[in-house]
Structure formats: structure tokens, C-alpha cells
Amino acid sequence: FMFHNNSILNSYPFGSPGNKTGSIGDGGQNCMGCHYGSNIGVAGSISSNFLNNTYIPGNTYTLTLNAPSNYENYGFEITAEDPTTGSNKGIFIITDNLNTKSIENSTSVTHTIDGTNQESWTFDWTAPGFASSSSSIKFYASIINGNGNGSNSGDTYWNGCYSYNFEKLGHDQVGLNPSAGSLSVTEETNPDGAGSTRSLFKLSWSASGQSVG
Numbered sequence: 001f002m003f004h005n006n007s008i009l010n011s012y013p014f015g016s017p018g019n020k021t022g023s024i025g026d027g028g029q030n031c032m033g034c035h036y037g038s039n040i041g042v043a044g045s046i047s048s049n050f051l052n053n054t055y056i057p058g059n060t061y062t063l064t065l066n067a068p069s070n071y072e073n074y075g076f077e078i079t080a081e082d083p084t085t086g087s088n089k090g091i092f093i094i095t096d097n098l099n100t101k102s103i104e105n106s107t108s109v110t111h112t113i114d115g116t117n118q119e120s121w122t123f124d125w126t127a128p129g130f131a132s133s134s135s136s137i138k139f140y141a142s143i144i145n146g147n148g149n150g151s152n153s154g155d156t157y158w159n160g161c162y163s164y165n166f167e168k169l170g171h172d173q174v175g176l177n178p179s180a181g182s183l184s185v186t187e188e189t190n191p192d193g194a195g196s197t198r199s200l201f202k203l204s205w206s207a208s209g210q211s212v213g
Helices: none
Strands: 002-006 037-039 045-048 060-066 073-081 091-093 100-103 108-111 120-126 136-146 155-157 163-166 182-188 200-207 210-212
Touching: 060 073, 060 136, 100 120, 108 120
Parallel strands: 002 136, 037 155
Antiparallel strands: 002 155, 045 060, 060 120, 073 108, 073 136, 091 120, 100 108, 136 163, 182 200, 200 210
């Protein structure tokens, strides 16, 4: 999870123009292209309902991006990428139309004009399916903390990273990809002993390194 933290907001009150998260896919470009300053290590944060820092392909998760407190106004952009190739991963879903909006074909989220008055923003993210999943997903974000002086001087910048890993399937999980393995059916004809009037069927699915059944 990548943050870029800067201390003034005056250029894009209606949202980021896009491709400003500092990610690989954005070519390292971030808000410092318009907001000038130095790294002071003031961190933003993210909270989510990911389980054990892992994701299951196709599942939808809720994330909240948090900015440091006590600034006049705020702005942000966040995206999710394969940390090796820089390709976008998953789709963001807007759940707060007043304060957030999607950009870059729903592969990024940014603030609205109303959202500049928020210290945090919540949205959903649907993980990519099995065919396009990566071993890990990295979230990159830029956060602007505005002091309200109407200038882009005196900005500050903070950088960090965080990843969520692909969750391997286990006996207690669902969301299998049958085409990636083999499915078998077995029948037990006398589950209640001799004279049983019913049958039990067991479905088993297996692939290299994974099995459910």
C-alpha cells in the first residue's frame, strides 16, 4: 500500500486528474508534480475487511483511506496494481457518491469537491477473478493535506507500501475455478445401512497444490 502525503490542496479540488498515485503503472508520477515540498514522514493509513492480509479472487472488500488529522482540507487518489508489472488489478466500487468518485475506468478512486472536507474516504474494491489474479496486489495512494493558504508551496511528502496476497483455496473456502482442476463425484448407495432408501453424493475438486472435498 503506497502513500504519498503532501501538505496543501489547491490545484484539483474536484479530484485528481488521474495517474498520480506514484505507482509503477503511473510511471512514478504523484501529486508532487503540482505540489512542491519534502518528505516529512507523516503517514496516512488504510483499514479494510481483508482476512489475514489476503484476498480471494472475485470477492468484494471494503477499504477506508485515512489522512492525518487537523488540516484545512484534503485530497487523494488510490489504485491497485500488480506490484511487478504495474497492471491495474480489480475494480473499485463507489459507495459514497458525495465524497468520492471513480476515475481511470474504475481502476482508481479520488475525492470530489465535498470530499475535500473529509479526513477519510470509504469505498469497495472487487478483486480480479482467477484468470487475472496475481500472487499479490499492491495499493498505491497519494494524499494531499491542505493548509488552505491558496498556494502550492510548502508541501510535504511521505512514502510507504503495503500488499495483499492471493488466498489459496482450502476446505473452508468457496469460489473454486473448476476449469483449473478436476471435479469428481462419488455415490454412497447405503448411507443408512442395508435397505437404505437414499444415496449420498460427494463432490471433490482438485488441482496442483489445492483440493476441496
